[in-house]
Amino acid sequence: MTEPKASYPADLRYSKEHEWVRLEGTVGTVGITFYAQSELGDVVFVDLPQKGRALVAAEELGTIESVKAVSEIYAPMSGEVLEANESLRDQPEKVNADPYGEGWLIKMKVTEPSELEGLLTAEGYKKYVEEGGH
Amino acid sequence: MQPEAAGLRRTPLNAVIRKAGAKLVDFAGWEMPVQFRSVIDEHLAVRTRAGLFDVSHMGEIRVEGRDALALLQSLTPSDVGGLGLGQAQYTALLTPQATFVDDILIYRRGEDRFLLCVNASNTDKDFRYVRENASGSVRVEDASAEFAQLALQGPRAVVILSRVADQEVGSVPAYRFLEGSVRGVPAILSRTGYTGEDGFEIYLAPDRAEEIWLALLQAGAEDGLVPCGLGARDTLRLEARMLLYGNDIDETVTPLEAGLGFMVRLEKGEFQGSGVLRRQKERGVERKLMGFEMTDRGIPRHGYPLRVGSREVGQVTSGTFAPFLKKSIGLGYVPAEAARIGQEIEVLIRGSAVPGRIIRTPFYKRPS
Numbered sequence: 001m002t003e004p005k006a007s008y009p010a011d012l013r014y015s016k017e018h019e020w021v022r023l024e025g026t027v028g029t030v031g032i033t034f035y036a037q038s039e040l041g042d043v044v045f046v047d048l049p050q051k052g053r054a055l056v057a058a059e060e061l062g063t064i065e066s067v068k069a070v071s072e073i074y075a076p077m078s079g080e081v082l083e084a085n086e087s088l089r090d091q092p093e094k095v096n097a098d099p100y101g102e103g104w105l106i107k108m109k110v111t112e113p114s115e116l117e118g119l120l121t122a123e124g125y126k127k128y129v130e131e132g133g134h
Numbered sequence: 135m136q137p138e139a140a141g142l143r144r145t146p147l148n149a150v151i152r153k154a155g156a157k158l159v160d161f162a163g164w165e166m167p168v169q170f171r172s173v174i175d176e177h178l179a180v181r182t183r184a185g186l187f188d189v190s191h192m193g194e195i196r197v198e199g200r201d202a203l204a205l206l207q208s209l210t211p212s213d214v215g216g217l218g219l220g221q222a223q224y225t226a227l228l229t230p231q232a233t234f235v236d237d238i239l240i241y242r243r244g245e246d247r248f249l250l251c252v253n254a255s256n257t258d259k260d261f262r263y264v265r266e267n268a269s270g271s272v273r274v275e276d277a278s279a280e281f282a283q284l285a286l287q288g289p290r291a292v293v294i295l296s297r298v299a300d301q302e303v304g305s306v307p308a309y310r311f312l313e314g315s316v317r318g319v320p321a322i323l324s325r326t327g328y329t330g331e332d333g334f335e336i337y338l339a340p341d342r343a344e345e346i347w348l349a350l351l352q353a354g355a356e357d358g359l360v361p362c363g364l365g366a367r368d369t370l371r372l373e374a375r376m377l378l379y380g381n382d383i384d385e386t387v388t389p390l391e392a393g394l395g396f397m398v399r400l401e402k403g404e405f406q407g408s409g410v411l412r413r414q415k416e417r418g419v420e421r422k423l424m425g426f427e428m429t430d431r432g433i434p435r436h437g438y439p440l441r442v443g444s445r446e447v448g449q450v451t452s453g454t455f456a457p458f459l460k461k462s463i464g465l466g467y468v469p470a471e472a473a474r475i476g477q478e479i480e481v482l483i484r485g486s487a488v489p490g491r492i493i494r495t496p497f498y499k500r501p502s
Contacts, residue, residue, distance in 0.1 A: 041157075042457075044455040045433050045455065063484065068169075068173060068368075
């Protein structure tokens with residue numbers, strides 16, 4: 001596992017449960033943050049929802065497991081699952097290596113775009129993590 | 135972000151480990167490194183090169199005197215009398231019901247001088263138990279504060295230790311130890327471990343631990359030696375089917391049920407639980423600790439329900455994704471009639487029954 005620097009891309013919004021969402025039109029891409037993957041350690045298993053599943057913001061959408069721990073992933077926004085990142089089935093380590101890129105978890109059709117306002121900005125999330133992250 | 139948890143005990147290596155950026159956790163009341171960089175990288179380093187662990191949280195109990203041997207014979211199922219000077223033995227302290235007070239290593243340092251290495255979480259309990267059972271001429275002392283302990287493990291461990299030890303260590307056989315020294319620092323150099331690899335466990339004075347930790351890391355740098363945390367220690371021991379007290383064994387199971395029959399020597403005479411073990415040996419045990427692998431996606435973990443033929447028979451006692459074998463494995467107690475290689479089982483993982491099968495253990499055996 002390489003040790004890239006902690007980063008907080010400005011084009012993302014963040015949840016207090018350490019998920020990020022990138023909203024493009026009505027399509028939201030969701031993943032876990034650099035901080036989250038770093039806290040988890042080596043990711044070895046990712047369990048993601050099927051296409052078509054309806055999600056309500058803050059609902060559990062799947063689980064992610066490192067060697068040592070199981071962690072729930074929560075939907076940062078409401079909507080419907082368009083696609084799960086199937087490549088994580090064989091290469092779950094992408095979540096560690098590239099949490100904001102190839103390690104994305106799901107794409108969803110966002111039904112309540114206004115929920116974005118309830119999420120943290122990059123600056124707000126950085127502050128949140130630096131204060132302890134919980 | 136390394137909050138200082140209140141009330142945790144620290145080993146003499148805490149400062150140097152913190153400085154190395156390890157992730158620290160509460161383990162049995164001790165602030166211990168769970169990982170330095172990555173559990174998987176550390177695990178693979180020990181399998182292919184070498185790793186260095188701080189295991190100073192482990193307890194040490196000194197048992198000495200004319201009646202020391204008789205005391206240990208009465209509390210363990212193994213033949214401590216068969217232990218030569220300079221030999222170590224893996225055994226157990228048993229209750230009168232033949233269940234585990236603890237699993238321990240006994241070092242024979244002299245005719246009447248023994249040192250017990252015990253689990254951190256059980257040190258106080260073990261000390262009281264041994265002392266309460268002592269009679270005649272025997273001193274029982276909790277010597278835990280006198281020792282730091284480092285575990286140097288992996289195929290390169292002996293070569294690395296040879297560079298800094300003041301004695302020749304390569305010819306020390308497994309489960310034997312030297313009263314030697316490392317860079318002039320007196321140490322017990324024990325060819326034992328908890329990873330399934332060759333290596334040494336090194337007992338030394340706490341105030342010299344940091345300099346020897348650094349000397350070993352430096353001596354092993356060219357071989358790819360890395361510091362390792364308890365995360366890798368746990369996955370390594372499980373691949374090698376070494377048991378963890380509190381998970382796989384406790385005060386409800388016996389050595390015969392746990393598959394540790396090799397430590398049971400009924401012919402040595404009466405000892406704590408010998409009657410129970412004799413009956414179990416005659417009639418067979420009702421349940422047995424078996425190893426399994428998952429045949430579908432999912433990672434078994436401690437406490438998950440374990441099923442045979444859709445009947446819940448118990449729980450997973452230890453489970454993980456095994457980094458070297460690259461599959462999910464676990465241990466659990468199953469009824470004797472199901473305790474056979476190839477038996478299909480199921481683990482209930484967050485509500486889903488995921489199939490697996492009982493396989494031979496150890497899951498991993500190092501190439502000889």
